[in-house]
Amino acid sequence: MAKVDIKTEITGNVWKIEKAVGEQVGEEDVILILESMKMEIPVSAPEDGVIIEILVAEGDTVTEGTVVARIEA
Known part of the structure; x- marks a missing residue:
């Protein structure tokens, strides 16, 4: 099992966290949403x-x- 860092691609504010520690995620599942320049990313x-x-x-x-989360893949 490998640890994978999940990094932001833009500067912004953490608007909403969608997943919790221990949750299973699939490729492209949204973990959190950033707000930047009145857009949700x-x-x-x-x-x-x-x-x-x-x-x-x-x-x-x-x-x-910024590393915002880590998953074990």
Whole structure:
């Protein structure tokens, strides 16, 4: 089993966390939603796995490349 970091592709605020630690996710499942410039940007799982860490909270500000979650694939 490999740990996979899930990173943001844009600077923004964590608007809503959709998944919880321990949940099974499929490739492209939305883990959280960022808000940037009044747009909602989904952050998705790059592959199938189980969420082992969520490193941000709703309302946090993140920059491009921030690791927001980890899955075990």
